[in-house]
Amino acid sequence: MKRLLFFLCVSALLLGCNPDVPLTDTELMYKYVNDWTYQNMTNLYYWNTTLPAAQNTHINPADYFETLKYKDDRFSAIFESYQDILNQLNGVSAAEIGFEFQLYLESQSNNNVIGIVTYVKHGTPAEVLGIKRGDIFRRINGVQITTANYSTVVNYLFDSSASSEITIATYQNGTFTNMKMVTVTKAVNYKEDPIYMDTVYTVQNKKVGYLVYNFFTNDPGDLSLKYDLELNTVIGQFKQQNISELIVDLRYNHGGMITSAVHLASMLVPNLTANKVFSYTEYNKNLTDYFNSSEFKNKYNYNPFATYFATTIDITNPPTASYPVQNVGNSLQRIFFLTGKGTASASEMVINGLKPFLPCVLIGDTTVGKNVGSTLVYDDQNTKNQWAILPIILKYFNKDHQSDFTKGFAPNYVLEDDYSHLLGDTGEVLLSKAISQISGLSGVSAKSTPVKRVLLKTAVDFKPVKDVLFIKNKAVDSYYIQKRK
Numbered sequence: 349m350k351r352l353l354f355f356l357c358v359s360a361l362l363l364g365c366n367p368d369v370p371l372t373d374t375e376l377m378y379k380y381v382n383d384w385t386y387q388n389m390t391n392l393y394y395w396n397t398t399l400p401a402a403q404n405t406h407i408n409p410a411d412y413f414e415t416l417k418y419k420d421d422r423f424s425a426i427f428e429s430y431q432d433i434l435n436q437l438n439g440v441s442a443a444e445i446g447f448e449f450q451l452y453l454e455s456q457s458n459n460n461v462i463g464i465v466t467y468v469k470h471g472t473p474a475e476v477l478g479i480k481r482g483d484i485f486r487r488i489n490g491v492q493i494t495t496a497n498y499s500t501v502v503n504y505l506f507d508s509s510a511s512s513e514i515t516i517a518t519y520q521n522g523t524f525t526n527m528k529m530v531t532v533t534k535a536v537n538y539k540e541d542p543i544y545m546d547t548v549y550t551v552q553n554k555k556v557g558y559l560v561y562n563f564f565t566n567d568p569g570d571l572s573l574k575y576d577l578e579l580n581t582v583i584g585q586f587k588q589q590n591i592s593e594l595i596v597d598l599r600y601n602h603g604g605m606i607t608s609a610v611h612l613a614s615m616l617v618p619n620l621t622a623n624k625v626f627s628y629t630e631y632n633k634n635l636t637d638y639f640n641s642s643e644f645k646n647k648y649n650y651n652p653f654a655t656y657f658a659t660t661i662d663i664t665n666p667p668t669a670s671y672p673v674q675n676v677g678n679s680l681q682r683i684f685f686l687t688g689k690g691t692a693s694a695s696e697m698v699i700n701g702l703k704p705f706l707p708c709v710l711i712g713d714t715t716v717g718k719n720v721g722s723t724l725v726y727d728d729q730n731t732k733n734q735w736a737i738l739p740i741i742l743k744y745f746n747k748d749h750q751s752d753f754t755k756g757f758a759p760n761y762v763l764e765d766d767y768s769h770l771l772g773d774t775g776e777v778l779l780s781k782a783i784s785q786i787s788g789l790s791g792v793s794a795k796s797t798p799v800k801r802v803l804l805k806t807a808v809d810f811k812p813v814k815d816v817l818f819i820k821n822k823a824v825d826s827y828y829i830q831k832r833k
Contacts, residue, residue, distance in 0.1 A: 375406040381727075381735050382412045385426070388725050389416050391831050392824075393424070394740045396632050409735055423718060423740055427812050430726035430736030436813050437604065437724070438569035444538035445505045445512060446474025448600060448808075451498060452801040454486070454524065461493040461804060462486050462517070462524065463502070464767055466600060467562075469540055473533040482767035486526060487515035498804070506810055510534060539568040542575055542604075545597075545772050546582045548589050551787050557586040557676070558779065560597040560771055561612070564604030564694040571665035576611045580661060583615040584674035592679055595782045597686040599712055599765060602808050603693025603816045606655075606721060611673070613698045614657040617705050618677035625747040626701045627655045629721075635741070638827050652823035682707040684782040687759055690806055692716035693817035699757060700746045710759040711781050717756035719743060721817040723824055742819065761785075 371379065382405040390396055395418035405412065413426040427433050435441070447468045454460035465483040468475045486493060488501050489512060504512050511533045517524045545560040559582065567574040586594070594616070613626055629652065631639070638644055639652045661671045685699055687710050696715050699708050720743050726736040745751040761781055769776035774783055784790055808814040 371406055377732070378409055378412075379406045380730070381409045381733055382407070384727055384730075384733065385409060385413060385735075385737055386416065388737060389739055391634055392632070392723065392725065392739055392741045392828070393418075394632055394720065394742060395421065396634065413737065421740055423720065423722065423815060425738045425813070427736045427738070429734050430724065431734070433724060433736055433738070433812055434569065436811060437565060437816070437818055438567065439540040439542060439563060439565050439575075440568055441535070441538045441540070443506075443508050443510075443534040443536065444469065444472060444540070445532060445534055446472030446538075447479055448806070449485075450806045451493070451502065451804040453495070453804060456802075459495045460486065460524075461495060461498050463493065463514075466765075466767070466807075467544065467771055469535075469538070470544070472535045472538065477530060477532060479530070479532070481770050484517045484519060484524070485514040486517045486524060487513075487529070489513050490515075490529075495804070502805075502810055505807075541578070542608075543578055543582060546585075547772060548586065548591060549774065549783070551593070551783055554593055554786060555589050555591040556593040556595065556783065556786060557589075557591040558595045558597070558772065562600050563602060564606075564608035564612070566605055566608055571663075573661060573663050576608055576661055577671060579608075579612060580615065580671060580674050583676055587674055587676050587679070590679070591676060593682075593684070593786050594676065594680055595684040595686065595779065597771070597779070598691050598695040598698075599686050599688035599778065600690060601692075601695045602690050602716075602814050603695055603718070604818060606694065606697070606817060606819045607821075609694040609697045609701075609817075610655060610658055611661060613701050614659070614673050615675050616677050616680070616683060616698075617657055617675070617702060618680070620657055620659060620673065620675045620677060622656060622659045624657045625654055626657045627697065628745045628747070628749060629653055629655065630743045630745070631741060635824070635827055639823060644823075644826065648822065648826065650823060652821070677706070680706060682709055684709045684711060684785070686710075686778045686782065687712040687715050687757065688765060689713045689803065690716065690808060690815075692815040693718045693721075696753065696757060697744060697817060700744075700750065700753065703750070704746055704748045709761075709782075709785065710757055711761045711785075712759050712763055712765065712778050714758050715753075715756040716815050717754045718815050718817060719745075719751045719753055721819050723819050725828070738813070738816070738818075741824070744817075 386402045398418045448466045449463045451463050454462045463485045467481050468479050488504050491501050493501050511531050513531050515526050515529045517526050542563045544562050547558050549556045566576050663669045720740045722738045723741050724738050727733040766777050
């Protein structure tokens, strides 16, 4: 007992606390989590030389983590439940409302907020109800959405409740009118397929492939690489139909797994070979020294500083299998990418990685500008610690060592997403612009001139993870295991 009291007093003195007041159980747990966080940030964080001295480690881990972040770090994050983050990275939702949306200020003359549906997820009750892209909602569970309450009210769509009520409205002659209230049942343990749509158009005797790809993930968490294989099948079908133009719609894609980014890029690059560099990677000194060490080199025949295009998709989860990558790069003179304000991370990595090999024409809005990547770190040594950190651990460059897009990729053609057509409709404004560039003819006009609105938030802003470029490979795993010995 004397030793325990002595330990608590010393700990309190080090923390600048009153030595007569021992830490509570909660504070002791916070201290454990924060010490664990600090050690991992010291080892892995890209900007680890900027870390402050460890202090006040008994405060809430979320607050403590903010004191560690480099001033220019927009993306590192901490979470209370690592399982929730793993699920989101794999596109799995415990209670899925069934549609994505963006929030706008209703008018400059009031504080009301409207939500506009950007797309509806396949196989959800929302789709069955007939909710569609372009639908406007103003109330959730009977509460008018405003600038003062939207952070709380919109979260009703993401909580664990079985359903939420939304009030659909129309907009005519500058006025919003509430039309009907619908109860949307949430899909339980919903697994979203990142491939939202794929089709082929014929434009002046040219075959044009169109792919809507909404996030980068290999599979729903079962190591099957199901989604990467499905993507491979889609590109193989494009190849069979002899496409000569390709439009990849990434306007709602906030990123995801690096491995899926490599697979997609490998399907699109001309003259695919296994020794062609997709990207170069830069780490902190700790990781760099380890990867250059004889210990690492003797153990792995692997270069963690360069990522090559993939010629196969290899499944390691038994039964093991290998599938040739379907590639259409030699049939393309360029690629059209449809982008939005939220296009980020793995999406930008694909664009940056392909730019040295063929022209990339961007249509839409400026992308986020994330040229750095993260890994998810959680504490499997202590079951009581459910926290996870997602620190930036790398910066990436294309084969020409270019990585100068922290302000985002500016589109070649700036267009606003106006929601007046469904995705895939050739009259939809961004798709229409791409088709017009292929045909040489004027694009199809939208039904109406887009209303200029102030964007407040997107659905992704209410989820734990956004704008993610997630890496998991044997090099980083090996370093992490080595540091815990």
